[in-house]
Amino acid sequence: MKKSSFSDQIEYNDDKIVTKVILETSFSKEIRIVLKRGQSMKEHKAPFPIIVHIIEGEIDFGVEGETNSLKKGDILTLDSNIPHDLTALTDSIVRLTLSSKDTASRVHKVIDK
Template identity: 35%
Template sequence: MGEQGSLFGKLVALSSLVDYQKDAIVSRTLLRNPSGHIVLFAFDAGQELSEHTSPYEVMVLAVEGEADFILEGKVFRMKAGDMLLMPPNAPHALKTLTPFKMLLVMLRSGGEG
């Protein structure tokens, strides 16, 4: 189970699980299993993710700060508490305006529900 197992059954402040680093992007995998994974990111201000795609259904939850999330060419200004759902294979990118933390939940599509 490793590090992710150490979080089971514990109440934690989400933002405290990853720290900012100057001019960097830091990530911490909170859970990984065959259905998908959950990753917490901390971006310093001015960091970017170039446009890419993912085979997963994705939920992006802004935890701290502010960023522009570009989904299929449309810009969404995200701030703490905002959520965005993304279909599989949708082109997307990110540009941070301030130090920014986000939770990414990636699920394999085609599951029951």
């Protein structure tokens, strides 16, 4: 058994999005993405399917040019290689589930673009 928390040591940063791998298993990586209002991740693709869960706040989640408003508690899945982007409408915490075959460093590269 592994145990961790999405609520511990949350750090908002005015200059950049903050990510942290919260839990890693044999089948997934659970990543916390902390965004201040107005921060965004430009359009990108994931090489494997992902799950996005809004823990706190509201975001606009763009998928292939269509914007979807997501709020606390919303969860979605996205197949691999689908262009998507997101923008925080309020200070937000997002749970991103990646395949164990994917890398957290890929997420960091998207943020650093």
